[in-house]
Amino acid sequence: MLNLVLFGPPGAGKGTQSQKLIERYQLVHISTGDLFRAHISNQTELGQRVSKLIADGELVPDSITIAMLEEEIVKNPEAKGFIFDGFPRTVAQAEALDRFLESKGTAIAGVIALDVTEEELTARIAKRKAVSNRADDDSEKLKKRIEEYFSKTIHVLPYYENQGKLAKVNGIGNIDAIFGEITDIVDRLKN
Ligand code: AMP
Numbered sequence: 001m002l003n004l005v006l007f008g009p010p011g012a013g014k015g016t017q018s019q020k021l022i023e024r025y026q027l028v029h030i031s032t033g034d035l036f037r038a039h040i041s042n043q044t045e046l047g048q049r050v051s052k053l054i055a056d057g058e059l060v061p062d063s064i065t066i067a068m069l070e071e072e073i074v075k076n077p078e079a080k081g082f083i084f085d086g087f088p089r090t091v092a093q094a095e096a097l098d099r100f101l102e103s104k105g106t107a108i109a110g111v112i113a114l115d116v117t118e119e120e121l122t123a124r125i126a127k128r129k130a131v132s133n134r135a136d137d138d139s140e141k142l143k144k145r146i147e148e149y150f151s152k153t154i155h156v157l158p159y160y161e162n163q164g165k166l167a168k169v170n171g172i173g174n175i176d177a178i179f180g181e182i183t184d185i186v187d188r189l190k191n
Contacts, residue, residue: 001106002027002081002190005088007156008114009149010142011121011128012171013178017114018085020179025186028076031085032065035072055135057144059089059152066096073100081109089153094160110189111160112182114171121146 002025006014015031022029036054039047046068050060059065069087076082088094101107116124122142129137136145160166167185171178 001079001109002186003084003101003106003108004081004186004189005084005108005111005160006114007111007160008171009116009118009121009153010145011124012114012116013175014085014114016175017179017182018083020175021083021182021186024183025081027081027083028079029083029085030069030072030087032060032069032087032089033085035068036060039068055141057136057141057148059148062090062092062096065089066093066100069093069097070100073104088156089148091155091159094156108160108163108165110185111166112185113157113166113168114178115168116171118146120172 004021004027006018006021008014018029018031021027036047036050040051040054041047046064050064053060065087069084073079073082084097088097098108122139125137125142126139128134129139135141157166169178169181169185
């Protein structure tokens with residue numbers, strides 16, 4: 001299996017690059033943000049529990065997020081691999097993912113981190129706000145999401161760096177050029 005983590009702050013381009021990666025490598029894409037939004041729009045019990053946290057730009061507790069993610073992995077027994085997008089966002093989530101994949105006889109092959117400055121992020125999300133109806137794209141909520149990233153999620157990077165699995169890619173520039181850099185990394189991981 002080829003399991004990848006696409007890592008980066010809100011607005012780094014994870015969604016865009018994930019779509020291109022799925023097409024190229026036929027992997028199953030798991031975005032915990034998309035899963036939460038589906039729960040919210042379907043008004044499930046989980047959706048009701050998390051909607052305020054998400055609207056406020058705060059992280060959902062690890063126990064809820066990890067259980068939801070594991071369920072999604074189990075739903076795809078035929079997968080050739082997974083692209084994890086927006087997960088893990090805490091070290092506890094990264095540890096849980098490692099344990100879970102190990103129990104399935106597999107592991108994370110590599111982590112691709114999109115490097116984008118805070119200035120660029122704010123500008124991009126302001127643009128996205130104009131076309132998206134995500135309540136958490138408004139500037140106050142966005143500030144909170146970026147804060148959550150720099151206070152909690154950034155610590156996931158040394159976790160994977162210590163495992164020798166981290167590759168950084170400059171996330172500013174042409175989308176296809178960034179994709180080219182990512183595929184170079186993925187192709188090396190495959191071989
Ligand atoms: P995203 O679409 O990845 O930006 O996620 C949107 C929101 O969903 C985040 O701001 C969090 O509130 C929540 N969320 C998504 N993934 C996670 C995660 N791995 N851990 C905790 N909260 C998450």
